[in-house]
Amino acid sequence: MSLKAAILALALLAITGAQADVSAQQVADVVWNYFTQLTGNAKETMEQIQQSEISKQLNTLFQDNLQNVNSYAGDLQKKLIPFATELHAKLSQDSEKLKEQIRKELEDLRLKLSPYADEVHQQISKNIQDLQLKLSPYAEELRGQVNQNADLLRKQLAPYAQELRDKLQENVDGLQAALAPYAEQLQEQIDKNVADMKEKLAPLADELQVKIDQNVEELRKQLAPYAQDVQDKLNRQLEGLSFQMKKGAEDLRAKLSESAEELRLKLNPYAEELKEKLRTDAEGLRQSLGPYVEGLSGQMEQKIEEFRQTVGPYGEAFNKQLVQKVEEMKQKLGPYAGEVEDHLGFLEKDMRDKVASFFSTIKQIEN
Incomplete structure (x- = not known):
């Protein structure tokens, strides 16, 4: 499946509203994954790429929904195909250009900040300490939520095994009819409790994104006095930092949801x-x-305990990841920073902004 075909199908799905639960974020994920796979496997054949996990996920994603969008295809194809092909081409072309641009911006920024290197270093170090203090409660809250939900699920499911045991010990006729409701109730309790778990864990990612915004804004204010003539270059670096940190929060949300779903599949x-x-x-x-x-x-209980042991530390790992991102920012602004290697983060942000803008335009047309 080609990139433009994938975007066409997914974009069509997105504008069908309630008929297809596909978002611009999902499309951006697919586009970026596709681009990075092509970049990382340039020597592989297209046949190999088409057999990749990404293509399989795309097929699964819109296989059940494609019939809902056929009526849109003829009208929108002229708009979507050029957008898809242009985006794919620009991703490849812009990568090296962006790398050079970011390298130059960082050189200018470091040159401006060099007289204040110690102060800048101290300000970012202080920001890291503040970030660690702010994030710590969320790691504890996540672990607590995971433990609480695991215990609740364990308590909800335990009675069914005992009731089944009791029924078996009774010498009753119609044992099949007597036990049948327990099988259905067990299934319902598994599905309900896992759904409740997802609902309770999801808001943590939203709260973390708010903290990320606050932390980056504080860092901007702390560094502004040292970068008055290059504020735009500093802002660009901070926007890249914010994007990477928020992407980490989105990844955390996805991991929590996926882990809960894996638990449901293991219990079913x-x-x-x-x-x-x-x-x-x-x-x-x-x-x-x-x-x-x-x-x-x-x-x-063993499956639930495995889930608790696996998911509980997610918060601490996420906190370390965010602190590491700010630490990398500190190193990049240092006078002896090495070559720029994270330009792809800026490229991804630009790509996602373009996809979001495109979807916004499409929805306005459809409305």
Whole structure:
């Protein structure tokens, strides 16, 4: 699948409103992933690229929705195809140009800041300390939320194993009919609790983005007196820093959601296995269910504990990542900074801004 075909399909999906849950952010992710894959695998053939995980994800993403957008294709294709091809070409062309531009801007900025190197170093170090203090409670809050939700899920699911055990010990007729509701309820509780977990964890990323904005703005004010004649160059560097930090917050949000979904997928087979066993003949049902029920509670608790151990440290790792970004900013502004290697971050920001602007224009036309 070509890049322009991917953007065409995804852009068409985005303007169908409620019929397709695809956002400009998702399209930007696909475009950037596609670009970086082409860049990193320049020697590979197009056939290999088309078999990549990105293409598979694209196929899955709009396979169920493409029929909803066919009516838009003819009218919008003339606008979308040029945009897609131009964007792809500009990403490749602008990369080296941007690298040189950022290198020059940094040289000018470092030259201006060099008489105040110690003060700048101290200001950024102070900003890092303040950032660590502000982020610490969020790491604790995330770990607490994960622990709380894991405990709640464990408590919600535990009674089902016990009730199944009790039913099996009862010498009742119609054991299949008696146990059937538990299989459905177990499935419902898994789905409901995981959905609640996602809902409770998601707002943390929004709060972190607010803190990122505040921290970058504070850093801007702290450094402004030393960069009066090159404020635009300083602002550009800070915008790049803000983008990278916010992207980290978005990645954290995605990881939390993905981890919760992985937990649901690991727990669902227990309900499915119970349903399957209930379809067996009544005579062998009790014998079949006995070992299953005995191990059910422990197995589900193990999956929940694995989730807690995996996701709990996400907050601390995210905090370290943000502090590292500001530390890198400090090193870049130092008098002996090395070659610029993060120009791709600025290129990605520009690309995402273009995609967002394009989607905004398309939606205005559609409305």
